[in-house]
Amino acid sequence: MATILDVAKLAGVSTATVSRVINSPEAVRLKTREKVTNAMRVCNYKYNALARGFATRRSNTIGLIIPTINNQVFAESTRGVQDYADLHETQVLLGNTYYRHGREERLVNTFRERQVDGLIITTTDLRGAVLKTLVDEEVPFVLLYSTLKGGEMTAVGIDNYQGGYQATEHLVKLGHKRIAMVAGNFSVSDRSFHRWHGYRQCLNNNNIPYDRRFLIQTEYSLIGGRHSVTTLLSLPKPPTAIFCSNDYLAIGTIKGARELGYKLPDDLSVVGFDDIRIASYMVPELTTIRQPSYEMGKLGAELLLQRIEKKVKPIQLMLESSLVVRKSTAIPPGEALPADC
């Protein structure tokens, strides 16, 4: 495989000149440039970006760590990151934590060994040692889907508390009093925890007593939702509405309820979170909290590159989220008409 040395010899110039035509062509005389360009073609020269990174101590690579690419939401933000990186000659290394702290730590270390210029992390372990180390050792990184509102870490996210509050408030306004929540495990999802806070505060503000049997923590999956709803609906006084902390849980919940003979939304209202693309294609169309995943990824990548260039101080950005009312929510059963009519 030809190197710049080969090209240099062939063109009768120095390697420095070859390097210049690659990196700052305008700094070399047209004639010389052409000689070099020709030589490159002749020996089928292929640029070695690894060697460059080695020499400049800059890899033009970032590491992206997410729970799982399998979740549409993270696929969207990943796309945002990729698209932005792509425009800035930056490549992205991708890793899934599968919501495991140990894997998150391992990925961070592996990526650092790979000399990534920075990291974008949707963390599963906000209070853990991993992020602290990153701060201490001044590794540029930004948190995605963050719940942070201050501090020394750069982060972009939405107000999960508010999202949880809005979702719950929507149900309260419809007249629901028995509102359950199917949440992602708090131990691995700070976001879920914040959403629950919003949920609980909303109940509180509306004088609805909090029933702890109405909270189920489970894994973020279709199955998780399907199982959880079975538990909830077999309670002596089952809920008439369920707030799920993501759309997959909501879709699973809807399916599970239907399997139990419930008609939706008449017998049970369900609200999701995220507004994945398919949400509006479900039956009933899913009422949910929309968060701008793609934009979040894009913005996260932008912030990271700026951090790498040391152009900005740590900052926490909160993007807008909003309630999207569709067809999976309605007034409680027996509200408009008596149940026995």
Added chain:
Amino acid sequence: MATILDVAKLAGVSTATVSRVINSPEAVRLKTREKVTNAMRVCNYKYNALARGFATRRSNTIGLIIPTINNQVFAESTRGVQDYADLHETQVLLGNTYYRHGREERLVNTFRERQVDGLIITTTDLRGAVLKTLVDEEVPFVLLYSTLKGGEMTAVGIDNYQGGYQATEHLVKLGHKRIAMVAGNFSVSDRSFHRWHGYRQCLNNNNIPYDRRFLIQTEYSLIGGRHSVTTLLSLPKPPTAIFCSNDYLAIGTIKGARELGYKLPDDLSVVGFDDIRIASYMVPELTTIRQPSYEMGKLGAELLLQRIEKKVKPIQLMLESSLVVRKSTAIPPGEALPADC
């Protein structure tokens, strides 16, 4: 940042020895090893995998090129690739072509500059120059979701022809005679083209005349399906069944038909392709052709690593696909009961 030279000095050994404790600890005396290990801790040494790659001319990185991470199917195979790579100390660089030939070419070049050890590609341009060049220049690569049954390229896929045939046959057996197909554009999806072949051959074998107005090529998306069905159902003699070349098209088709007042599956049968996770959560639950995406990714990664090690010759693997009958297909309208009863 400390290097092995620092460690060597601190431990009073040579860099070669430090390198040895990293790569083949058993080759160095326990006592020396401990000295080195200690020195590493003292100066907070961090291994530089990039420098290693530079020296060994092996990056332990592979490039994964897919149409879009946004499609659940590719997310699954991506996971398969990642999981396998992860077990073999290999990182994966991810890129989306968005079904654009130019982007595919650019990604291949960029990844090669990055010195990836090999590539895994779900190509959008099977007959193009890009793959040919890869073969000529002996770059290890494997095709995913491939339609190949021979030749010099390593590939793993399913029998798309057979998938298309099975899907259509299912509809024929239910009694449908007017069967349309909503397909991904043939120009960017060889897979779609093969599925169409299966579809057409099945019609042929069952003496059902082929009507070219019953074929719509569109982009692989929910919207694509939704729009296509509108066109099909406004035909003078509209189809009673539609075979869609992926699940998103099918889900879009179902939604579009419902918006036109059709009851599914009574008024219209729909078959998808892929069996993405959410398929069984749709209403009606989607009848579709299942393909083992995760396994395909895993197998592709395995084959690629073997190709890199030069342990195997080019081979084309076909995984099993199968028809999954659920609720989105039924006998044609007016078949059991007269339409006007």
Added chain:
DNA sequence: TTGTATGCGTTATCAC
């Protein structure tokens, strides 16, 4: 505008 010389952090090939 172009060339010379050196460094980047590791591995690998010899010696010892």
Added chain:
DNA sequence: GTGATAACGCATACAA
């Protein structure tokens, strides 16, 4: 078992 040292391919300060 261990050490000395030459690659690896490119960028860059400094000279010319």
